[in-house]
Amino acid sequence: MARKMIAMVRLIDTSFPSSAGVFPEGYHEVDCSTCHRGSVKPETKAPQKFYNRANSMGAPPPPQNPGVSLKVLPVETRVHGAESLMGEFRDALNVDCGYCHGGDRPLQVDVNPRKDIARKMILLVRQINSKFPETGVFPVGNQAVTCYTCHRGDPHPVSLSNLRYDPPAPKQ
Numbered sequence: 001m002a003r004k005m006i007a008m009v010r011l012i013d014t015s016f017p018s019s020a021g022v023f024p025e026g027y028h029e030v031d032c033s034t035c036h037r038g039s040v041k042p043e044t045k046a047p048q049k050f051y052n053r054a055n056s057m058g059a060p061p062p063p064q065n066p067g068v069s070l071k072v073l074p075v076e077t078r079v080h081g082a083e084s085l086m087g088e089f090r091d092a093l094n095v096d097c098g099y100c101h102g103g104d105r106p107l108q109v110d111v112n113p114r115k116d117i118a119r120k121m122i123l124l125v126r127q128i129n130s131k132f133p134e135t136g137v138f139p140v141g142n143q144a145v146t147c148y149t150c151h152r153g154d155p156h157p158v159s160l161s162n163l164r165y166d167p168p169a170p171k172q
């Protein structure tokens, strides 16, 4: 299993131009620690929901119109409101909708390059899950790895290559 994981980490590296060298040599955006975080079974669901001002003020749920500009997600994907897949993206990165969308521009507009990065991430999640038994094509069905598995509330996930260390506690 660990051998398969090494091959998977090397394959994931090909999605990140900033990764360099063949794992474990070099710099890697994603390594074992990115998903496992000290646990045999990586987590897939954010423990906290991110609520924006409208959500927290109890605004009524938005109308569930089907997407009109979806290039990779199935057209029937639920994309509106805090309980939608978009809400999961928001929880996974701990950002608001505007982080990937365009401020006050309509949500179907492609002005923010992060939207295309997120599309590539959807394809990456599909590629990773295809390595695990009994998983569906993201976001449909059971998923071994989700956006949250790597991101854990951070737009730039942790790996051993980019881990930040706090200074030692001052001596008493």
Ligand code: HEC
Binding pocket: 001, 002, 005, 006, 009, 030, 031, 032, 033, 034, 035, 036, 040, 041, 042, 128, 132, 144, 145, 149
């Ligand atoms: C993209 C996320 C991801 C990365 C990166 C990753 N793993 Fe995993 N790993 C998983 C998932 C998901 C499982 C399945 C857990 C389950 O469902 O039981 C798993 C399972 C395993 C298991 C089997 C655990 C068990 O008891 O069945 C081992 C061993 C393992 N990983 C080692 C590694 C090592 C070593 C690396 C780095 C070379 C690594 N993994 C990198 C996601 C990842």
Ligand code: HEC
Binding pocket: 066, 067, 068, 069, 070, 071, 072, 073, 074, 079, 080, 081, 082, 086, 087, 089, 090, 093, 095, 096, 097, 098, 099, 100, 101, 107, 108, 114, 115, 116, 118, 119
């Ligand atoms: C991590 C990036 C990211 C975040 C955060 C995000 N989105 Fe999206 N959103 C996308 C991507 C990527 C697509 C297009 C997917 C595709 O092409 O299949 C999309 C598509 C949509 C669409 C479909 C537009 C249409 O009609 O075609 C809506 C609506 C939407 N998002 C709403 C939201 C809302 C509301 C939030 C906040 C709760 C949010 N998004 C947060 C990346 C994001």
Ligand code: HEC
Binding pocket: 012, 016, 018, 029, 030, 034, 089, 100, 114, 115, 117, 118, 121, 122, 124, 125, 128, 145, 146, 147, 148, 149, 150, 151, 155, 156, 157
């Ligand atoms: C296998 C681990 C992994 C998974 C799974 C993953 N990401 Fe990422 N993502 C990364 C890494 C690593 C980066 C940082 C890359 C860099 O800076 O070069 C990143 C960067 C991003 C960025 C750009 C952030 C910025 O500010 O530049 C967005 C947006 C994003 N991911 C969205 C998503 C979404 C949405 C999903 C789920 C569909 C997802 N990611 C799943 C590893 C992952």
